[in-house]
Each structure stands twice: as C-alpha cells, then as structure tokens.
Amino acid sequence: MGDGTLEKIRLAQQGDAKATAMLLREHYPFLYKYLIKATMDPSLAEELAQDTMVRCMEKMGSYNGSSAFSSWLITIASRLYIDRKRRWKRELKWQKEQAQEQGSRSIRWRFESRNMEWSEVLDALSRLSTAHRMAVLLKHYYGYGYDEIGQMLQIPSGTAKSRVAAGLNQLRKELDEDEV
Amino acid sequence: MRFNSDEELLNKLSAELEILDQHYADVAPPSLLELEQLIAAEAIRRVKRQRRELLIFSIVALLLLSVVLSILNSAPVLFWGLQALFPLAALGSLGVARIRLRREDAEE
Numbered sequence: 702m703g704d705g706t707l708e709k710i711r712l713a714q715q716g717d718a719k720a721t722a723m724l725l726r727e728h729y730p731f732l733y734k735y736l737i738k739a740t741m742d743p744s745l746a747e748e749l750a751q752d753t754m755v756r757c758m759e760k761m762g763s764y765n766g767s768s769a770f771s772s773w774l775i776t777i778a779s780r781l782y783i784d785r786k787r788r789w790k791r792e793l794k795w796q797k798e799q800a801q802e803q804g805s806r807s808i809r810w811r812f813e814s815r816n817m818e819w820s821e822v823l824d825a826l827s828r829l830s831t832a833h834r835m836a837v838l839l840k841h842y843y844g845y846g847y848d849e850i851g852q853m854l855q856i857p858s859g860t861a862k863s864r865v866a867a868g869l870n871q872l873r874k875e876l877d878e879d880e881v
Numbered sequence: 882m883r884f885n886s887d888e889e890l891l892n893k894l895s896a897e898l899e900i901l902d903q904h905y906a907d908v909a910p911p912s913l914l915e916l917e918q919l920i921a922a923e924a925i926r927r928v929k930r931q932r933r934e935l936l937i938f939s940i941v942a943l944l945l946l947s948v949v950l951s952i953l954n955s956a957p958v959l960f961w962g963l964q965a966l967f968p969l970a971a972l973g974s975l976g977v978a979r980i981r982l983r984r985e986d987a988e989e
Contacts, residue, residue, distance in 0.1 A: 718924075722916035729910035734902050743905075754916075758923050787985065811904050820897040822890075841891050842898050873890060877883060 706770060713761050721761065724770070725754050732774050738842070739782060739835050741827040742804020743811075749785070753778040768849070775843070776853040779835060783854065786831055825875035833868030840865045 706727070712720035732753060736746035756777050764773055805827040809819045826834060835854065839845045840861075847865075851858035884890040911919070953960045 718917050718920045719913070721920055722913050725916055726910045726913060730906075730908050733908050733910075734905050737905055738898055738901060754919070755923055758920055759927065790985065808901070808904075815904070817900075817904075820900070822893050822897045823901060826894070837894075838898075842895055869887060869890070872894070873884065876890075 707766075710761075710764065710766070710770060714764070721758060725757065728771060728774055729754075731771050732778060735775055735838075735843075736778055736782070737808070738838055739779065739831075740804065741808060741823075741834075743807050745804060749778055749782055752781050756781060772845070772849070772853075775839075779839075779853055780855065782831070782835075821876060822872075825872050828875055829868055829871055833864055833871055836861055836864035837868040837872065 706724070709720045709724040709727075713724050729750065733746055733750045736749050736753075737743055740746050740749065753774060757774060760777070764770070768776075805824070808823070808827075812819045826837070829837070832854075836850060839850045839853065840847070845853070847858040847861045850856075850861040850865075854861065856864075884893065949960070952963075
C-alpha cells in the first residue's frame with residue numbers, strides 16, 4: 702500500500718469526507734471488477750459496489766491495516782453478496798435464475814459486441830454455485846491463502862480448501878460436458 | 882474443452898478472467914462530487930438511525946424494567962421461573978440458527 706493511500710485511510714478514519722471519497726474512487730474499478738467476476742452479473746455488481754462503499758464508510762474506523770485496503774473491500778463485498786444470496790433464497794427461485802441468466806447474457810453481449818468469442822471457461826464459471834465460484838476466484842485469480850479466504854467468507858480454512866477443490870472439479874466437469 | 886492438468890485449466894481460467902477484466906477496464910468510477918454527496922447523505926442517515934435506535938431502546942428498556950419490577954413484586958415464583966427459562970430459550974434458538982446456517986452453506 703502506498704503512502705498516499707495510507708494517508709487517505711488515516712484522514713478518512715478521522716472523518717475527512719474528501720479523503721474518503723478519493724479513497725473509494727481509487728478503489729472502485731478494482732472492486733467493481735471483482736464483483737463482476739464473483740457475480741457474473743454487471744448490474745448486480747454495480748449495486749453491490751455501491752452497497753460496499755456505504756458499508757465501508759460505516760466501518761472505516763474498524764479498518765486496522767492488517768490486510769490491504771483492497772482485500773478489506775473484497776471481504777465486505779463478498780459478505781454483502783453472501784447475505785444477499787441468503788435473502789434471495791426466501792424469494793422465488795425462478796426470479797433468481799432469470800436474474801443470473803440475464804447477468805451472464807449481458808457479459809456475453811459485451812464480448813460479442815467487441816467481436817470477441819464468448820469464453821467456454823467463463824461460461825462454465827458462471828454456472829458454478831456462488832460459494833464455489835468465489836472460492837476459486839479468490840484462490841486462483843487473486844492468490845489469497847485458504848486462511849485468508851476463510852476469514853473473508855467467514856468459514857473455516859478447511860471448508861475454503863474443499864470449496865476450491867470442489868469448484869475446480871465442477872468446472873472441469875462442466876467443460877467436459879460441453880465437449881460432449 | 883478438455884484440460885490435461887489442473888495447471889492448464891487454471892492458466893486458461895486466469896487468462897480468460899484477465900480478458901473479462903479488460904472488457905470492464907473502461908468502467909467509470911463515480912465522480913468525487915457524487916461520492917462526497919453520498920458520504921454526506923450517509924452520515925445524516927446514520928445519525929438519524931442512531932437516534933431512532935436509541936429512542937426505541939430506551940422505550941423498550943423502560944417497559945421491560947417496569948414489567949420485571951411489577952412481576953417481581955406480585956409473583957416472585959413466576960419471576961424466577963422466567964429467569965431460568967429465557968437463557969435456555971435464547972441458547973436453543975442460537976443453536977437452531979447455527980444449524981440452519983450450516984445446512985444452507987452445505988446446500989450451496
């Protein structure tokens with residue numbers, strides 16, 4: 702973390718609105734891109750990014766610097782997404798499925814509108830359960846350890862490890878099925 | 882699409898995710914002014930919420946206190962019976978909530 706970021710965090714913790722705004726603005730693209738990959742739904746990613754920023758403002762005082770600021774944002778965003786998925790469980794199943802499908806269609810459209818082929822691997826990733834997708838993403842794209850993933854998702858590190866393994870197995874299975 | 886090893890699959894996955902990132906590289910973050918307005922609105926909302934919560938807490942606390950005192954005065958046996966029952970009920974509901982959460986996670 703650069704000195705500039707540390708200084709902004711310090712000022713934000715003292716209630717400086719301008720420093721908070723600058724800090725959040727700087728990290729917005731990173732946060733949004735993480736949420737795109739975690740949710741596979743751009744509009745949901747945007748909503749969650751906004752919720753994450755609000756939560757971040759509320760909790761700024763509790764950030765202790767033990768992890769990078771971006772990791773702290775990912776933690777807040779992941780927990781908000783998990784909470785939202787739990788709330789959705791109580792709603793109609795078909796509504797959730799439709800929303801998820803629309804999300805990945807929107808990403809696919811973005812690829813195709815730029816004359817790029819939609820990736821089979823990303824398609825398979827979008828079909829994984831949220832828990833498996835987030836675990837695979839945090840481990841193999843962002844490079845976090847199992848202990849860190851466990852802390853972020855509020856699960857034991859053993860569960861994080863088994864989710865990553867199960868996610869990869871599922872991914873492989875989906876891709877093998879596509880082959881057939 | 883078949884991969885001979887996990888490493889091959891992970892390399893492909895990382896490459897595709899990077900391409901996905903590039904597709905959203907042009908995302909426009911909210912302007913500083915918008916964010917400052919959001920922060921100001923959020924601060925006002927938080928103060929209002931804290932005040933409302935404090936008010937509700939005080940009213941409920943006063944109500945409970947008056948109920949407890951009146952029960953203690955008129956029916957001491959019932960009072961001590963409830964004292965034993967409430968912690969047990971709280972522990973039981975905590976246990977149920979935990980089991981439900983685990984089951985939901987397992988279903989995921």
